[in-house]
Amino acid sequence: MLKIGVPSKGRLMEKTFDWFEARGVTMRKTGNEREYSGEVQGVSGVELVLLSAGEIPRELAAGRIHLGVTGSDLVRDKLADWEGQVAELAPLGFGHADLIIAVPACWIDVDSIDDLDAAAAAFRAAHGFRLRIATKYHRLVREYLTEQGVADYQLVDSQGATEGTVKNLTAEAIADITSTGETLRANHLKVLADGPIHQSQATLYASRGADWVAAAGPMAALAAKLGLAVPAL
Ligand SMILES: Nc1ncnc2c1ncn2[C@@H]1O[C@H](COP(=O)(O)OP(=O)(O)OP(=O)(O)O)[C@@H](O)[C@H]1O
């Protein structure tokens, strides 16, 4: 059997199902609406595993699923050396979102990462602690700030409603995903002008650690349906 992990709910699940359906592979949930079980039709030997989008990178890295669909932001953030653990087979063209840094819109002298760097140093001098950036993207944000030479900050973990942390006085800035920008605007935040840390989209990945010998037959059949080359893993 070849196991493929797909997000278990919401837009990502629906659009993933549509993407496979358009290529002759039907995925559907089985059982009652809330039951996390599913099946694949159109290619034999493929098992559907419905998982949280955030857990798919770890399951791929552990080799418990052969293939997985999730956001490229989550793979890069959750896995150290992601390219050593998974292979990117195809960007799927949906789930587009930018990982950005945003600061209060009223900070009129902070528009770029260099401005943030200067503001962070001034903040520490004035308050005696480092400027707080709320995020769930710890690895990507740390790597980016190191590259940009920003050091006077601390990350504050926020697993949701991150844009609210500034108003709630638990952070001075945030790093989060945005697509329409509505949540940022509604919370009086502005994006730093330097461009996103990462442009994410839903992507099909293959595990480098899974048992590909046992799954070779279903993988060849699935790759043919999807118009993909069989990856050398
Ligand atoms: N507003 C958005 N527009 C487009 N894509 C988004 C948006 N918010 C999040 N995403 C993308 O959706 C993917 C899943 O996001 P997230 O980790 O928030 O999952 P979730 O929906 O909370 O599910 P779960 O809690 O089961 O992990 C990520 O790759 C993220 O980039």
Ligand SMILES: O=P(O)(O)OC[C@H]1O[C@H](OP(=O)(O)OP(=O)(O)O)[C@H](O)[C@@H]1O
């Ligand atoms: O730019 P926008 O279109 O406004 O979208 C951005 C929002 O969408 C995501 O949140 P989600 O709805 O997944 O909830 P969360 O707070 O639990 O992450 C993301 O974390 C932002 O909060």
